[in-house]
Amino acid sequence: MEYVVIGKVLDTFGLDGELKVLPYMPLEFFENLNKVYLKRKGGDYVPFEVEWVDFMNDKVILKLKGYDSIEEAEQFKGAKIFLPKEALPELGEDEFYAYELVGMEVETDRGKNLGKVARVQDMGPYDVLVLEGDKLMIPFVSDIVKDVKKEEGKIIVKEELLPV
Template sequence: MENLLRVGVISNTHGVRGEVKVFPTTDDPKRFKKLKKVILDTGEEYINLEVQSVRFFKQLVILKFKGIDNINDIEKYKGKDLLVTRENAVPLEENEYFIYDIIDAEVVNENGEPIGTLKEVLTTGANDVYVVETEDKKEVLLPVIDECILDINIEEKKVVAKILPGLVD
């Protein structure tokens, strides 16, 4: 669903009272403190859940949902995504965007010639990397640095990139 954004994935249950361990997929896991509602994507349907409590353990977030008080009620959702609506998403700063908004964007070089389609964004320690699929189904990895990514136009779903030496055969 286009106006839903993933904030985490249920990785496991925690205890027997319906709590879950969530692997956060958001830049700031502390955002869960302010989160009141999430949407559980079961793969077959969306279930609205109200957050009752939030705790942090290592890199995980431990959530308790109202009305789910038993491990058996939540165990079946291991590996399922937790989503929020755009309205409940973290407000973006200027020149920020959601990764979802650039997936399937057309990637062109500085002359406007097509390179391919942006299929995935890899998050690394130093900088993100765009995975671009060319017309002949090859992958080109573009580091998200100023020298390589020249422009990102969310409205047009277009990325202008400069191919640095050594990035393409």
């Protein structure tokens, strides 16, 4: 089974075992979670039932069933939160999860290779493709991104609109 990281536990929150989570997905994604998987470096994916989810500004407050004190919750600090790939909601035709774009080659519509996507960064109103080496950031907006060819692992951008 393949897993996708959806967030990272930053800290505990409150006294009853709540966790403050940095989301790697839009907040709406967390609204109906009932099961998540946590993993530490080198460890296995461990399933946990979600008791409830709340939001505080741009963070997610997550309560796992059976962990009812700050002491019990502290063990999760720094852990990444995962879901099985097949548990992710289906997206529309021209929608993509950030993890799908990472590693794709970026080329201009004139054939110039710009490099690979190292990460996708949320800039608020839009996402930005950050290329390896942090040498170039490309807004992921339809005015600049001409095509995403998932099967080929390629993103085509309009060269004349690039910030270079």
